[in-house]
Amino acid sequence: MSERRRIRKVLVANRGEIAVRVIRTCREMGMATVAVYSDADRGGLHVRMADEAVHLGPSPARQSYLVPERILDAAARTGADAIHPGYGFLSERAEFNRACRDAGLTFVGPLPESQEAMGVKTSARGRMAAAGVPVVPGSDGPLSDEAEARACADRIGYPVMIKAAAGGGGKGMKRCDRAEALPALWQTARRESASAFGDDRLYLEKFLEEPRHVEVQVFADESGRTIHLGERECSVQRRHQKILEESPSPVVDEGMRSAMGKVAVAAARAVGYLGAGTVELLVDARRDFYFLEMNTRLQVEHPVTEMVTGLDLVRMQLEVAEGRPVPRQEEVERRGHAVEARVYAEDPAKGFLPSPGRITHLQVPGGPFVRNDSGVYAGWVVPPFYDPMISKLVAWAPGREQAIDRLWRALGEYRLQGIATNARYLRAVLRHPAFRAGDYDTGFCTRYAKDLLPAPDPALEEVALVAAAVAVHRRDRERAEALAARAGSGRGASSNWARLGRARALRGGRA
Amino acid sequence: MTRYLALLGGGSGEEPLEVREVGPGLYEVKVRGRALRVDAVLAEGDTLSVLLEGTSFVAEVEPAGSGVKVRVQDSVFPLEVLDERRLRLRRPAGSFSLEGRQEVVAPLPGRVRKVLRGAGDEVREGEGVAILVALEMENEMRSPKAGRVVEVLVAEGEAVEGGARLFSVE
Numbered sequence: 056m057s058e059r060r061r062i063r064k065v066l067v068a069n070r071g072e073i074a075v076r077v078i079r080t081c082r083e084m085g086m087a088t089v090a091v092y093s094d095a096d097r098g099g100l101h102v103r104m105a106d107e108a109v110h111l112g113p114s115p116a117r118q119s120y121l122v123p124e125r126i127l128d129a130a131a132r133t134g135a136d137a138i139h140p141g142y143g144f145l146s147e148r149a150e151f152n153r154a155c156r157d158a159g160l161t162f163v164g165p166l167p168e169s170q171e172a173m174g175v176k177t178s179a180r181g182r183m184a185a186a187g188v189p190v191v192p193g194s195d196g197p198l199s200d201e202a203e204a205r206a207c208a209d210r211i212g213y214p215v216m217i218k219a220a221a222g223g224g225g226k227g228m229k230r231c232d233r234a235e236a237l238p239a240l241w242q243t244a245r246r247e248s249a250s251a252f253g254d255d256r257l258y259l260e261k262f263l264e265e266p267r268h269v270e271v272q273v274f275a276d277e278s279g280r281t282i283h284l285g286e287r288e289c290s291v292q293r294r295h296q297k298i299l300e301e302s303p304s305p306v307v308d309e310g311m312r313s314a315m316g317k318v319a320v321a322a323a324r325a326v327g328y329l330g331a332g333t334v335e336l337l338v339d340a341r342r343d344f345y346f347l348e349m350n351t352r353l354q355v356e357h358p359v360t361e362m363v364t365g366l367d368l369v370r371m372q373l374e375v376a377e378g379r380p381v382p383r384q385e386e387v388e389r390r391g392h393a394v395e396a397r398v399y400a401e402d403p404a405k406g407f408l409p410s411p412g413r414i415t416h417l418q419v420p421g422g423p424f425v426r427n428d429s430g431v432y433a434g435w436v437v438p439p440f441y442d443p444m445i446s447k448l449v450a451w452a453p454g455r456e457q458a459i460d461r462l463w464r465a466l467g468e469y470r471l472q473g474i475a476t477n478a479r480y481l482r483a484v485l486r487h488p489a490f491r492a493g494d495y496d497t498g499f500c501t502r503y504a505k506d507l508l509p510a511p512d513p514a515l516e517e518v519a520l521v522a523a524a525v526a527v528h529r530r531d532r533e534r535a536e537a538l539a540a541r542a543g544s545g546r547g548a549s550s551n552w553a554r555l556g557r558a559r560a561l562r563g564g565r566a
Numbered sequence: 567m568t569r570y571l572a573l574l575g576g577g578s579g580e581e582p583l584e585v586r587e588v589g590p591g592l593y594e595v596k597v598r599g600r601a602l603r604v605d606a607v608l609a610e611g612d613t614l615s616v617l618l619e620g621t622s623f624v625a626e627v628e629p630a631g632s633g634v635k636v637r638v639q640d641s642v643f644p645l646e647v648l649d650e651r652r653l654r655l656r657r658p659a660g661s662f663s664l665e666g667r668q669e670v671v672a673p674l675p676g677r678v679r680k681v682l683r684g685a686g687d688e689v690r691e692g693e694g695v696a697i698l699v700a701l702e703m704e705n706e707m708r709s710p711k712a713g714r715v716v717e718v719l720v721a722e723g724e725a726v727e728g729g730a731r732l733f734s735v736e
Contacts, residue, residue: 415611416612416613418610470610470611472613511641511642511643517597518625519638521604522636522638523627524583524585524597526608526627531649
């Protein structure tokens with residue numbers, strides 16, 4: 056590695072837990088860090104943890120974290136030589152990636168050309184098919200109109216998925232079961248896609264009945280060495296959002312892992328990949344798997360891979376960015392089982408309504424082999440402008456059952472007051488017999504919706520009544536004492552009794 | 567001994583409670599006909615450590631609207647715990663139907679600062695009719711229903727006892 060390629064200062068173009076996560080590794084590697092923040096995030100943990108911080112603009116992401124010029128300007132002002140984009144925001148915007156390169160900055164990620172190739176889902180499908188990667192049956196490219204969509208759907212057979220060519224994260228994605236429903240769903244998907252991605256091109260894929268969602272972590276260095284770090288099972292999803300991930304997947308054995316790994320490596324090679332990437336695969340009931348998409352960035356759920364491989368993925372990203380090699384495939388060892396739960400500021404009892412606001416009290420779980428990646432603290436106000444994820448709680452154990460029990464235990468230790476969270480819901484998932492048996496797919500949360508929101512345990516109602524009575528009693532007593540103390544202190548300028556008392560004293564009378 | 571009435575969430579019932587502090591952090595709580603010895607310590611934030619006959623419970627009692635939300639293990643109980651004063655404040659505006667003539671009484675001893683409406687005036691539900699100063703705070707005494715003020719039984723400046731009739735609306 057030439058001295059010229061050494062990264063000295065990293066600007067982390069993100070916020071919340073992932074910014075904190077990246078800053079931690081930078082510090083361990085002796086790299087200086089620059090945080091960026093919006094108005095709402097001035098008090099954010101990432102701002103405190105970084106060596107320098109630059110204000111980007113107003114709270115909405117569109118006016119701060121999503122403005123490439125502001126990020127580049129912050130890098131220029133602070134003399135950063137690399138930009139780590141985290142996930143979301145600008146992480147998969149090829150034009151931002153290119154702008155970093157043009158400004159002489161190292162973008163910690165793949166080349167913009169790879170992001171472009173994978174960014175448009177339809178061209179990615181074509182490339183993958185050409186590279187021998189199995190893809191879900193569907194249209195060859197974006198469909199020009201509804202009529203073309205109908206013809207395509209008739210050919211591949213219902214149900215079909217309408218998807219955004221520029222899409223990701225479930226936006227602009229509609230399941231269509233019948234030809235009659237297609238026109239309305241097509242229009243909705245077009246509008247959603249246009250507003251979410253500024254691109255209304257759509258394509259069709261055969262809808263796989265309740266597939267599993269398994270993804271493979273890949274890594275590539277400049278020499279072209281491309282390896283995989285095994286899979287993550289991400290089938291526990293609510294409205295297409297992952298909420299619980301584990302590695303290994305209960306359905307993947309050594310043979311299947313190696314086959315999936317080969318496919319993922321072929322997919323990465325086909326676009327000249329560099330750094331960390333994730334190949335998402337759909338697995339059907341027969342355990343056949345198909346390419347879904349490639350995420351050209353660090354994934355939210357990367358810690359489960361870190362826990363089973365012992366590798367720091369952010370460190371590897373930075374090393375690759377400095378031109379250093381990734382380990383050889385045979386050097387990658389996997390050990391034990393890791394499970395991650397995403398704790399969201401949302402209220403399961405109110406239809407998962409986001410619950411931003413001030414965290415009045417926070418006690419984070421601890422104990423052996425438990426990791427909490429978060430960007431919040433007691434007193435922090437979870438802003439309403441961004442993703443409401445507040446923490447990722449991860450547990451590792453030698454075996455799956457123990458890892459699940461450990462995460463369940465740790466989630467029960469979370470004390471987060473002031474705002475609602477989905478922690479109880481996540482605990483119910485971890486306790487569910489189907490999940491514990493490993494017998495689940497992307498239909499899990501819908502199928503067992505009732506089980507996952509259990510009624511309160513009547514045996515605990517009496518304890519709750521007792522606790523409430525004591526709490527109210529204490530509060531009333533404290534208020535009464537505070538009132539008495541104020542009255543006794545004589546400082547109560549607003550109190551007529553006090554004024555009267557002073558007046559009497561002045562006249563020489565007895566108060 | 568303080569008496570409370572706990573209203574269980576979703577209108578699923580009410581439970582009378584009695585609390586007596588018998589020592590520092592020690593209480594006797596009467597609930598459902600039983601007298602329990604309760605050892606309760608405020609541990610941190612809104613977290614209470616409750617020892618009930620040797621069993622250790624963690625109860626998070628967070629304010630939620632006009633009541634509290636009590637979380638024990640994975641169960642959450644929305645509750646409203648009212649003492650006798652709050653119960654009276656609440657009853658006239660309660661959920662039962664407000665047919666006919668409604669009397670509004672002073673929830674606390676205090677002094678009438680202002681009378682806003684006189685006999686014969688039309689009022690909306692929730693509209694203030696008089697202002698009562700109690701505990702150094704102004705309390706707007708509102709009409710429990712839309713209708714006409716039938717009579718006003720107090721004058722500005724008058725001191726009133728808790729429970730004294732203030733006005734009636736029909």
